[in-house]
Amino acid sequence: MRLGILGAGKIVTEALPVISAVPDIQLAAIFATPRSKEKLLEMQNKYNIEKIYTDLDELLSDDGIDTVYVALPNSLHFDFAKKSLLAGKNVISEKPFVETVDQLIELRAIAKEKSLLLVEAITNQYLPNYQVVKDNLAKLGDIKLVIANYSQYSSRYDAFKAGKISPAFDPTKGGGALMDLNIYNLHLIIGLFGKPANIQYRPNIDENIDTSGIVSLSYPKLQALAIAAKDADGDSSLIIEGTNGRLKVNGAPNTLGSVELTLRNKGSIRLAPDDNHHRMHAEFVQFAELVAKPDPEFVKKRLDHSQQVLKVLEQAHKNL
Ligand SMILES: NC(=O)c1ccc[n+]([C@@H]2O[C@H](COP(=O)([O-])OP(=O)(O)OC[C@H]3O[C@@H](n4cnc5c(N)ncnc54)[C@H](OP(=O)(O)O)[C@@H]3O)[C@@H](O)[C@H]2O)c1
Incomplete structure (x- = not known):
């Protein structure tokens, strides 16, 4: 190339x-x-x-x-x-x-x-640990709850508070926590569980931009939360809870660190370590x-997925 x-x-x-x-x-x-x-x-x-x-x-x-x-x-x-x-x-x-x-x-x-x-x-769709998560979902039984959290105090937040607005905080330039960080959570949740039946976005707005917020995605038998913050640090991770146990991916949803599986009455095992390579x-x-x-077949699948994520993003924007 x-x-x-x-x-x-x-x-x-x-x-x-x-x-x-x-x-x-x-x-x-x-x-x-x-x-x-x-x-x-x-x-x-x-x-x-x-x-x-x-x-x-x-x-x-x-x-x-x-x-x-x-x-x-x-x-x-x-x-x-x-x-x-x-x-x-x-x-x-x-x-x-x-x-x-x-x-x-x-x-x-x-x-x-x-x-x-x-x-x-979109890094997480290509990371080896994404495939590890996909391959192990069936072990969790019926999946009930999903929480994807990407909360990272932005290096540009102090400047934003002081009135110097970078594109990542500018509503006219496609900025905000939804577009910048929650997009990773949406790619994960929609990639793993498909098109949600209902979605709602509850943002924290400051100077006309969502500096943090929560998207709730409802499926017929599963509820998911996509949480993102550019104004606060958090315990970034992906947690999937099912009737047989839970799966946790440590670290930010754009990087997908180590993956742990905990089965009820059977303890925890590490399914995959942190990836040695840079996320890109x-x-x-x-x-x-x-x-x-x-x-072309692979690319069509990737584009259909991206299009579905954009559809959810558009719906979420209606709550802004
Ligand atoms: N994959 C990831 O992990 C990741 C992480 C961060 C960001 N991103 C994405 O990467 C993209 C860029 O983000 P960033 O943080 O790198 O932004 P950035 O630091 O603000 O850089 C933006 C670049 O675009 C240039 N630019 C701005 N306006 C332009 C115009 N009208 N015509 C031509 N060039 C223009 C800027 O040039 P000047 O400096 O000269 O204005 C600068 O080189 C965003 O879409 C963001 O979502 C991805």
Whole structure:
């Protein structure tokens, strides 16, 4: 995969050491605004990125790039992904994929027509410990309750309280706890249990943005809570409770740490340790594989899942 990266912010800084070490990924180019030129030059030197661009059209007309990674504020994902697809590039977009179901449907139509890859970079769906959870659900008997909690005092919260609003806290840029953190919980819950019958979002609002909140998802025989906070620390984890026992995944729902199974009257066992790799490793290995060897059936399943999550996100937004 010859990758062009769109953005030079926090996630790109974190992703570069990870993706630069994946053998099937060549860092063909990176793009950001002219105000980030210095940063681009630093990244280029440090990770041997072939080219830098501050003009998107120039990057998109570069034949040396087959795939772009959209790592920009949420409200820009749709426009940049659409332009990239229309220019003939495969698209990997950061979470949340786009802001509405209609936007995703439009992107899917272009990708299909042009036989291009379109996927959401959502770490937990590709992590080995996600599969461990899936494989062990049946041991829990009838599953009754699920609690997914991602509570992390944001490094940008103090600035937000002081009036300096970054995109992650800006309602006009697709910010907020639901879009930024609870999206991981929704991917987990919907990935494991499918489409909920009912959903409701109860947010804590500060300066017109949800800085924390709880989504409740009801299924015919199961109740789930998705909890996220950017204004408080918490015991981030995934807990699944059934008639035979419980399963706990330690750590943040974007990383999925060690997995423990506790069966009634039988004690606890550790099903899987913490993953040694950075959380973004598995997804990018998979994306490079999909570019080298297209798998339309797998990609359709991933897109259908992302679309279902977006549908729930849209419903939750109605409570904002
Ligand atoms: N996978 C994960 O674990 C993870 C973690 C964090 C974030 N994310 C996702 O990654 C995305 C980016 O988040 P972030 O925290 O990296 O954001 P960030 O630090 O604010 O960086 C955003 C980048 O977009 C650029 N940008 C802003 N407005 C632009 C415009 N109009 N045209 C072109 N470029 C523009 C910024 O350039 P300037 O600095 O020059 O404005 C900056 O390079 C979000 O969708 C977020 O949800 C994912």
